[in-house]
Amino acid sequence: MSTVADSTRVADAAHQVVRDHDPTEVPVHEFLAATFDAGLAWVHFPEGLGGLGVPRGLQAVSDTIIQDAGGPVPFSLNPIGYGMAAPTLREHAGTDELKREWLRPLASTEHIWCQLFSEPGAGSDLAGLATSAVRDGDEWVVNGQKVWTSLAHRARWALLLARTDPDAPKHKGLTYFVVDMTGPGVETRPLRQMTGQAEFNEVYLENARIPDAHRLGAVGDGWRVAMTTLMNERSSIGSSGSRRGSGTIADAVALWASRPELHTPVLEDRLTRLWLRSEAQRLTSERSRALATVGGPGPEGSVGKLVGAELNQHVYEFCMDLLGPEALTYHDYTMRDLQRGEDYRGPLQQRFLRSRANTIEGGTSEVLRNILGERVLGLPGDLRADSGKAWKDIPRG
Incomplete structure (x- = not known):
């Protein structure tokens, strides 16, 4: 089947789901279950397991239609489920019956992973x-x-x-x-x-x-x-939104538009540079998705995670600099649990604090640079003194 025909098939399925299950009216679980049944949870998965068996790059076709209609971003509701568990289950779970038993409630976000x-x-x-x-x-x-x-x-x-x-x-x-x-x-x-x-x-x-x-x-x-999980983790964390100006840069642009009294030429130049970097990352992610086969990502996915993590930190540093003394007005340090449906990002000050973890979680930036150096660029690997030794014989602190 041609790519054009695949794209039309995905678009038709997405429009049908939106018509039959208005995302602004039906519960989130019901809507996302419908997208799974229509093969739109992960379009590159096999039919019956949340996919249509088409190239993974066509996921953006479905996502754009659904989100333009007011549909949710499922990754934000079940990030480890969508980004890491689903591809691992698809590749390695024992039977299709077991895969479906796990994947459908994962896709609907009824089961968090x-x-x-x-x-x-x-x-x-x-x-x-x-x-x-x-x-x-x-x-x-x-x-x-x-x-x-x-x-x-x-x-x-x-x-x-x-x-x-x-x-x-x-x-x-x-x-x-x-x-x-x-x-x-x-x-x-x-x-x-x-x-x-x-x-x-x-x-x-x-x-x-x-x-x-x-x-x-x-x-x-x-x-x-585990490599299936980790490669998909870094790819999903590092991927930008499919629309121009989406992702964390949208927070900086929205803040800039809402606070004209804080504008300076220096800050305008910084925002422009950040937007260009964000757009370069988005286009790189789009190219990666378009070139991807039905299989999972390789070590190249570490590029997006490495760049995206550092970009997120720079974006929120810009927001704090724009706010000036107002950036210090964050008072919610009380211990609290995140409940289902709550915006985990919180105010901009909280997003700035949270962004410090971006270069640690999902593989530190140092580890990712090693992966890219060794497995993409072909550079010599680090010396590993414990290579070939039984685990029980390796000294541990």
Whole structure:
């Protein structure tokens, strides 16, 4: 089928969903479930699993029609679900029945997902994690601690990377699971951020049981499965909106338009440069999506995340400089939980504080530069003293 025909098919499906389910009238869950059934949740997924089997670049066709009609941005409601869990489940879950069982409520945002990867002793060195999973018949018994887990307090399901063979080298002894966050032995504790929010958490797993059917990929093949998650994470975090002027730059432009009394030539020049950088990132993301096959993104996706994270920080730094002393008037440092449907970004001052995490979450900028240097540019890799050693023999602090 030609690209023109595919584009027409996607557009027709999106218009039909909007006609049958007015996004300004029906509940969000119902509308997003309808987009899944129409194959518009992820257009490059197979039919019946939220897609139409067309090139991933055509997602922008559907998104533009739906959002112009007042529809939601599903990634903002279930970011880990849409950006990371869905492509991982599609590639590695055992059966189509199980994939659909997880994907439809994920797409409707009835089930929020989180990602149990980082640990107190394994952040940038993810492969050094210590959370263990021991097989017991048709189940796995999991013990350990995870940290920096965004939305764990609201999540129904989690992507879990655990160690199943301490005698193997650290990258080889890992296995990947889906864990029920409401099950016995799973405890979530919120972590307060400097914004006053409790957006992310630490999670304790104590004899938590996972059925073997909820294992993704083969035993010991968890690192390869995790790469699917991480490449999609960095691609989704780094992607800009599909429309000109969308994304965080829209906040700066809106502030500029609303406060003409604060304008100066220097600030106008800064805003212009930021807008041009944002537009360059958007066009790069569009080109990447257009060139993408039905499969997942590669290491090149780290470019968007690296550039986007630093751009976000510069955008909100500009906003604070424009506001001047008013930038200090942020009083909501009280500990609070983010509820469903709440604008997690808050006022501009909060967005500025939150942006400091952008160059850490989803892979630090230093890690991303290593990935781009080694896997895209072909530069020599870092020396790794623990290469080939059994995980149990690697010294840990």
